[in-house]
Every structure is written in C-alpha cells, then in structure tokens.
Amino acid sequence: MSGLSDDDRSEVLERNxxxxxxxxxxxxxxxxANSLLTYLGEGANIxxxxxxxxxRYATRGVNLVQRADKWAFRTAEDLGFLLRRDEQENRPLxxxxxxxxxxxxxxxxxxxxxxxxxxxVATGKGTLDLxxxxxxxxxxxxxxxxxxxxxxxxxxxxxxxxxxxxxxxxPGLDELKGSGLLSGRLPPNLxxxxxxDDAALRDDEDPLDPDDLGTDEDQD
Amino acid sequence: MSGLSDDDRSEVLERNxxxxxxxxxxxxxxxxANSLLTYLGEGANIxxxxxxxxxRYATRGVNLVQRADKWAFRTAEDLGFLLRRDEQENRPLxxxxxxxxxxxxxxxxxxxxxxxxxxxVATGKGTLDLxxxxxxxxxxxxxxxxxxxxxxxxxxxxxxxxxxxxxxxxPGLDELKGSGLLSGRLPPNLxxxxxxDDAALRDDEDPLDPDDLGTDEDQD
Amino acid sequence: MRGTEFMTxxxxxxxxxxxxxxAEDVMYVDVGGYEGPLDLLLDLARxxxxxxxxxxxxxxxxxxxxxxxxxxxxxxxxxxxxxxMAAWLAYLKSRLMVPQAPSDDEPSGEMLAAMLQFxxxxxEAMRRAASQLMNRPRLGFQVYARGMPxxxxxxxxxxxxxxLYDLLKAYAGQRERGITTEYSPIQRTVWSLxxxxxxxxxxxxxxFEWVSMDSYLADYLVTPAERATIRASSFASSLELVRLGQIxxxxxxxxxxxxxxxxxxxxx
Numbered sequence: 001m002s003g004l005s006d007d008d009r010s011e012v013l014e015r016n017x018x019x020x021x022x023x024x025x026x027x028x029x030x031x032x033a034n035s036l037l038t039y040l041g042e043g044a045n046i047x048x049x050x051x052x053x054x055x056r057y058a059t060r061g062v063n064l065v066q067r068a069d070k071w072a073f074r075t076a077e078d079l080g081f082l083l084r085r086d087e088q089e090n091r092p093l094x095x096x097x098x099x100x101x102x103x104x105x106x107x108x109x110x111x112x113x114x115x116x117x118x119x120x121v122a123t124g125k126g127t128l129d130l131x132x133x134x135x136x137x138x139x140x141x142x143x144x145x146x147x148x149x150x151x152x153x154x155x156x157x158x159x160x161x162x163x164x165x166x167x168x169x170x171p172g173l174d175e176l177k178g179s180g181l182l183s184g185r186l187p188p189n190l191x192x193x194x195x196x197d198d199a200a201l202r203d204d205e206d207p208l209d210p211d212d213l214g215t216d217e218d219q220d
Numbered sequence: 221m222s223g224l225s226d227d228d229r230s231e232v233l234e235r236n237x238x239x240x241x242x243x244x245x246x247x248x249x250x251x252x253a254n255s256l257l258t259y260l261g262e263g264a265n266i267x268x269x270x271x272x273x274x275x276r277y278a279t280r281g282v283n284l285v286q287r288a289d290k291w292a293f294r295t296a297e298d299l300g301f302l303l304r305r306d307e308q309e310n311r312p313l314x315x316x317x318x319x320x321x322x323x324x325x326x327x328x329x330x331x332x333x334x335x336x337x338x339x340x341v342a343t344g345k346g347t348l349d350l351x352x353x354x355x356x357x358x359x360x361x362x363x364x365x366x367x368x369x370x371x372x373x374x375x376x377x378x379x380x381x382x383x384x385x386x387x388x389x390x391p392g393l394d395e396l397k398g399s400g401l402l403s404g405r406l407p408p409n410l411x412x413x414x415x416x417d418d419a420a421l422r423d424d425e426d427p428l429d430p431d432d433l434g435t436d437e438d439q440d
Numbered sequence: 441m442r443g444t445e446f447m448t449x450x451x452x453x454x455x456x457x458x459x460x461x462x463a464e465d466v467m468y469v470d471v472g473g474y475e476g477p478l479d480l481l482l483d484l485a486r487x488x489x490x491x492x493x494x495x496x497x498x499x500x501x502x503x504x505x506x507x508x509x510x511x512x513x514x515x516x517x518x519x520x521x522x523x524x525m526a527a528w529l530a531y532l533k534s535r536l537m538v539p540q541a542p543s544d545d546e547p548s549g550e551m552l553a554a555m556l557q558f559x560x561x562x563x564e565a566m567r568r569a570a571s572q573l574m575n576r577p578r579l580g581f582q583v584y585a586r587g588m589p590x591x592x593x594x595x596x597x598x599x600x601x602x603x604l605y606d607l608l609k610a611y612a613g614q615r616e617r618g619i620t621t622e623y624s625p626i627q628r629t630v631w632s633l634x635x636x637x638x639x640x641x642x643x644x645x646x647x648f649e650w651v652s653m654d655s656y657l658a659d660y661l662v663t664p665a666e667r668a669t670i671r672a673s674s675f676a677s678s679l680e681l682v683r684l685g686q687i688x689x690x691x692x693x694x695x696x697x698x699x700x701x702x703x704x705x706x707x708x
Contacts (some may be wrong), residue, residue, distance in 0.1 A: 006525070009491065012567055014279075016283030017281070018279075018299065019299060019302055019636035020281065020297045021279060021280055021281030022281035022282060022295040022302065022303060022584070023281075023302070023303065024587070025245075025282045025293065025295060025584070025586060025587065026303055026585070026587045027587040027588065028587040028588055029588065029589075030588075039302050042516045048700075059234075059238075060238060060241055060243040061237065061238035061239060061240065061241030061242035061245065062241050062242060072588060072616075073245065073588075074590070075242040075245065075246050075590050076238065076242055079238065079239060079242040081244075082239060082243055082259055083243075083246055083590055083591070083592050083593060084592065084593050084594075084595060085593070085594050085595070086594075086595050086596075087594050087595070087596050087597070088298060088596075088598075088599045089596055089598050089599065090599045090600075090601050091598045091599070091600055091601065092596075092601050092606075093600050093601065093602040093606070094646055095610060096623060097600075098602055098606055098607060098610035099610045099611070099613075099614050100566055101602070101607060101610075102607045102608070102610045102611030102614075103611065104631070105607065105611070106611060112258050117614070118614060119614055120617065126317065130600070134600040136600075138677040148461070161602075162602075162604040162607060163604060163605070167375050170279060170608075171608065175612075176608065176612050179608075181608055182615065182616060183616060186616070189274070189377055190615065192615070210405075224480060239666040245586065245590075246586070246589060246590035246591075247586065247590075248585040248586040248587075248589040249585075249588055249589075271523070284540075292585065293585075293586060294579070294583045294584065294585060295583055297583055300577055300581070300582025301582070303582075303584055304581070304582070312573075315475065316569075317568055318570040318573075318574065319563075319567060320476075321570065321572055321573070322566050322567075322569040322570035322573055324567055324568050325569070325573070326566065338562055338563060339475065339476065339478065339479075339523075339560075339563065339566075340476045340477060340478025340479065340481075340559065340568060341475050341476025341477075341478065341479065341521065342476075342521075353527065367559040369670070380579055381578055381579045381580070382573055382576050382578060382579075383576050383577050383578065383579065383583055384576075389571065390569070390573075391572035391573060391576065392565075392568065392569055392572055394694060396565055399565070401561055401562045401565045440586060
C-alpha cells in the first residue's frame, strides 16, 4: 500500500467500504470482522474500515452497530418508534375479572383476601393487574391488620366507563332483586354493602409507602 | 416551510432523510412513496426526498432503487460477484416458462391464446401457475371478447427481480417496438401496442369476478 | 446442436433402428426436442444462416415438409399441430409457385410468406428478450435485498369492555352462589308404606296377643328425627292390613297406645 498515491489509496478505501456496506446489508445475520476480511483487497485494515463505516453512518437513519465481535446495520435507536405500531383491540372482560371488579366496587376498600372470601375461589394477581391496567381499580392503601394487606378501590375511570356518577349509584339489594338480578329466595341476613365513596383513607387504612409496589407480604 | 431558516430547513431535511433511510433499510420489500409519506413531517416532498436519498447512495455499496411506484435499498449491481451465494437455490426456468414470461412482459395484457399464438404451441397451465407462484405474473382481468379469457400481466415483484424501474426499461423494448414485432395482429405495419404498465384495466378488460380463480371457461 | 442435446434423453427410445443415425439424421428425427412446429421452423430457418428477413420461405417450407416426411417414414408419430403446419406450408408452397389469378380473393403467397416470417421473427425476438431478461442482475443472484429485515412490530393493547349490566350480573351471581353453597339439605330417613308394611308383618308374626305398636317399633324409634315418619307410615300400613283382614287394631283412649295383633286365621 505504501507505493500508492493518495488518490489510489482513497479509491481502495471507498471500494472496500462499498463492499462492506453491501455485505453487511445483505447478510441475514451479523458478520464478524474476519469473515468480512476475505472479501476485501489485500492489506485491508478491517478494524479501521469498520470504524470508518460506523462513523459515517453514526448520524444516519441506519447505524453500524457492534454486537459482541460481530457487526450489523440497524435502524437508529431514536427512530425505533417508526417500526412499532400500536393496535387496540376491544376485548370483553373475563368472568373472573368482572366478579373481582364488582366485589371491589361494592365492598371497597377490599383486600385480596376479602375478595376471595366473597368469590369462594383464589383470585389470581393477574386479574387484579388486568383491572389496574384497564384503569378501573387502584391500590388505596394498606389495611391495619396483621400482614397489612393492600386495599383496593375503584377509580374515576371506573365510574366513567360504567356510566355512574358516584358509587352510590350502584344498585342496592332491593334494586338488584327488583331487576331480577338477585332471586327472591335469599336468606334474610344477606346484605349488600353501601359502596364506600370516599377517596380519603378510612380509619383502618394506612397510606401506601412511597415506593410501595403493592405486594402483599403474605401472598404471591 | 417558507417561514423556516436555512438551518431549520436543513435540519428538517436531514431528519426526513433519516426516517426514509430507516424505513427503507429495515424492509426487504419495496415500499411505496405514499406509505412512506405518512412517517414524514407535514409538507414533506416525498418525491424530492427520495431522489436526494437516491443520489446520496448512488456511489455506495447499497443503492436506492425504484420499482414501479415503490422504493427499496438493494446491493449495488457491480458488487454482485462478491455476494453470490452458493446456497442460493438456482432452479433454472424451463424454456417454455421463460418464453411465456417474456411474452407476457412485452405483450401485456396478454391472454393465454395470445401467448400460444406467439409461441406456436399450447401453453401448459402449469407454466402460468409456476410464474404466478414465483410472483412474477398476475391475472389482471378478463378480455372483453367471446369466452372472456383471463388477461395476464407482470407484477412489481417482476420489476424488482429483474432490476427494472418500469416496464419501459425492458431490454430491447424500443427496438422491438420499432420493428413492429410486439404487434399482436397481422399485418405488422399497423398499430404497435406498448406493454401496458398500468394496474388499471384497459378498455377491453373486465375486472376479475370476486371469486374468480382465473380459469378460462373454454379451456382446461 | 440442440438435436444432439435432446438425443441424450429418454427420447432415444423412439428409434426402432438400432443403428447409430448420422448427425444430420439425429436432428431431423428428434421432433420431440422442439417446442412445437414454429420452433422447428425457426430452427430450420436458423440453419439457412441468414437473417430471418432474407430467408427463402419456399425453401423453408420444403425443408419442413421433408422433415415431417422423414419422421413419418420412420413410423414416428407426429403431433397433430406439426401436421397442421405441414398442410399450411404445402398450401403456402402452392401459392408461391402458382401465379395469382386476378379474381383470387385468397391471400397471396407473398402475404402468407410474410406472415410466417413475422411469426418467426417475433418468436425469435421473444427468445432473445427472455435471455436478455435472464442476463440482467437479478434479485437474489447479483443484487440482494436486506438480509435482516426489521419488521414493523405491532404492540397490541387490549381495551377491555364490560357493561354495567355485566358487572351487576357478576356481582349478584356470585353473592347468590355464596348462599347456595351454604345450604345443604338434611338427609331424612323416610319409611315408605311398603317398607312399613313389611316390617309390621314381620314383627307381629303369628302373635295373637295385643301388643302396642310403639313397642313393636321400639328399635326404630330411637332417633327422634325419624319417629314421625316411622309412626305415620306404620299406622297407615296397619290400617291397610286391617282392611285386608290380617290384623286387629285397638285403642282404649284418645291419644292412648295403639295395640295390634294377628287376626285368628280361622276367623277370616
């Protein structure tokens, strides 16, 4: 190479860079420097060439990136959003989720244990997560009882979604009976609570800790 | 855009070019200008941007090429010898398939009877199937003549495969037109149809029926 | 050249002459190597080694007819379209050799010849086009697409749907479910009339002494919950037995014990 003029040298460089561009573009997987070297002219400094190529593409929409000892072109990270698309899908709530949600609505603030007591089956954390993701329930605080379980309550989005002005609009026992949702043959001691409508914590609730992830210590 | 300073304009330009680079680079299929436009800032001139990008990459190892109204990055033609893949399954097309393909390319829209007239021999249905499976030809519609035969034309994938921007780039097309050899009917000194590039149907073509499998009623 | 190429294939079996045919012969006989009569004509024309525009159509027609004749002499079946072409060329030949009468409406020999030439040229042009097409830098052969496409990733988010009715139905449903699981019906022993009758028959046996019903049933009346059904069924059965004339019943005072005995058999 030392015998080459500057022009020749630059021509060789450009040619090598073109070859690397084409190889890296067309390859179905990242390529390591050694296997790239076999396509270049003799005496080529593959490491230097790759760094040159990398710096040339540094500001472009595609970058040359190193993955372990291999190289590949990748869409620039800040443009990743172009390659993502959000799609919304309307899906009906499962029965388990509906039941859990309704218990929280009527019995709030309710702990997971209380929900399970009404439902008679264990409630998966996934169901609560789903309802929180839907934005319909929230963690209110922690009950002042052993284990300090998290208390759940509904959100304003819940009211909004179900067309309620306040939780007090949820029908009571007589209305549920009247609408046929509850049958007549009920034990006289069956009670349906008046939903608790206050965002403020109750006497038996503690606030959540600032970094509280809402994990019940005695569960999960 | 007129209210922008030169610096701002150049920044917007570079940003748009980066977005195009990322999108086109990421895709192995050609993308059409209109769908690219949705990713650009308002008032972007997609045609101008693509030409700018094309000229920037003209000397690189990867080039921006146009295929009908779509665009794609492809490795530079002159580097093909470096990239030839041994594992590439090279199943040569039969002579019948090759001739049929070129007759469709140069005479489109062409019916099976017209293909047979040029070749002087019956075309097995398998030949057309094979070309359709390769993605190079498609059924366009039905000719408004007795029997309503299906008309065939080439696809964008045909252009992409053979590195053609438009059907006007078909090799030797001008010469063939000049010699009248593309005329379907005799005598040859009358009208010379051009290969018909337009996805829209011609006056003498009907659309395919919705459940049309393209079977000519009078054949098979 | 192409003839020899095809000779190496299974079509060799067609020959009924085991002798090695001469090179010229091979080409002529191998009709199966051609893709139709036009292909054969084009091949023959090519061998005139002149531009297609300058070929002698008459000579070509004669060569074709001679070829078909040779093939038929060798008792090789010739496809119908080859024969149709042979007939057409024979007609062409006659038109070319016989001067056209002024009243003749048929196309002239020259026009027919031009037509054939056109078709040959067009076929050849398409062949050349095909090979030019295949010689272009083709995608996947000389030109390559993106090897590691980065597909558009679709993130699905679910928008959950439920109506107030669903919610209330779910709530009411599970509250009711809670109630019904607490209710477990008490299992009662019930004596059927038949059962009571069988037992009475057995206990009374052949006893002609007055014995109170309760003492007969003493063993069964231990469980308070069962007393009522046992007494009721037994009393009803005893009335039935009285009606049948099998036992006698006697009660000395209101709510007093009920005595029963077997009726004497000789007093039916």
